Amino acid sequence: MRPVPVMAVRRVPELWRRFDVMVRDLPLGLLILAGSLVPAFHNHGTRLGGLPARPFDVLAVVAIALQCLPLAVRRRWPIVCLALVSVGFAVDQLRGYHSFAGTAVPVALLSVGSHLERHRRATALLFSAAYVPLAVALHRLGSGAESPGEFLMYYLALALPWGMGSWLRSTRVAEAERRRRVAEHTRTAERTRIARELHDVVTHHVTAMVVQAEAARYLTAAPDRLDQALTAVTDTGRRAITDLRHLLDLLNPDYGTEARTPAVGRLRTLVEQTRRAGQPVEFTEEGTPAESTGSADFVAYRVVQEALTNALKYAHGSHTSVQVHHGAREITVEVSTDGSGSRAGSPAGSRAGSPAGSRAGSPGGSGRGLAGLRERVDLLGGDFSAGVRTGGGFVVRARIPARSPS
Secondary structure: OOOOOOOHHHHHHHHOOOOHHHHHHHHHHHHHHHHHHHHHHHHOOOOOOOOOOOOOOOOHHHHHHHHHHHHHHOOOHHHHHHHHHHHHHHHHHHHOOHHHHHHHHHHHHHHHHHHHHOOOOHHHHHHHHHHHHHHHHHHHHHOOOHHHHHHHHHHHHHHHHHHHHHHHHHHHHHHHHHHHHHHHHHHHHHHHHHHHHHHOOOOOOHHHHHHHHHHHHHOOOOHHHHHHHHHHHHHHHHHHHHHHHHHHHOOOOOOOOOOOOOOOHHHHHHHHHHHHHHOOOOEEEEEEOOOEEEOOHHHHHHHHHHHHHHHHHHHHHOOOEEEEEEOOOOOEEEEEEOOOEOOOOOOOHHHHHHOOHHHHHOOOOOOHHHHHHHHHHHHHOOEEEEEEOOOOEEEEEEEEEEEOOO
């Protein structure tokens, strides 16, 4: 005999959940129906009112079916289910069948408490009011065999499954609200991440293009240098478009075919682009990048990009040093400026390289770029710092653990 594959067994619950909810609920009703028709269980069900037992007949089968079969719609139409089950239960008790099908009543009450969305209080009052004439009729037919207190106890017993269903519903609603909050938080975090990516990509390239275009205004007397400046602006714009396309790939549902992490060689390209914008940059790269660094290389690239952007904007023309070290367990980045240049965008500064006083070397922007870098590095378990150097200038340092999850 061949054993049943484990995967086939695991797929059974998944296949079962694909059926309509009425199909999944019907077996419970059929099980109670079958049990109620077993001769050994006749007259051994719920006995309310003390009426003498009566042999089963056609009406007994109808009453049993009314109590059992509506359980198939207990989740889709809970009020309809409870109404039909209640009618069948009333016939069952008033005729003295006392069948096992009476166990369907608490199941129906549990389902109403758990799945009814509207008019819950009105439903509870309506069925409570309907219980009163049933109790009075059973009390009279039973010649006072049961006291009113026993009818009250049975009513309280029926209220228990209703309360359990209400608790299940409130738990389900709370879980749905928790998942909604998590989804909203995830969407907010994703929007923040996308905004950060746009800031990193657009700010750097646009800043470089502005500086290059500003410098080109004063090169009309030197056609060769003017042509070089305009070529640099064009190349920077093309790189901006390429980076934006990579960012849009992240938003594409079919994303996954292109690498997200910039190639190692792009750091040198980034430095060269900054040099062409008129920023003297000294670049040092040590060590060999690991084969798998997770998001470390990507974050290191962003740190260098943001630091060079700030250098172009707030210390244009000042000496800038970029040092990147690839270790076995971490990547360290240090970008510093000596603050001796001029502020970007100043015609005087572009023309003569005059100092900008205390404003040079100290970023005067919104700080969103540096804050975003700090969040990136902290997320990977690294260290990040940015501040004014002793003696002037600005320095950005980052230690980024390699093989960190994306």
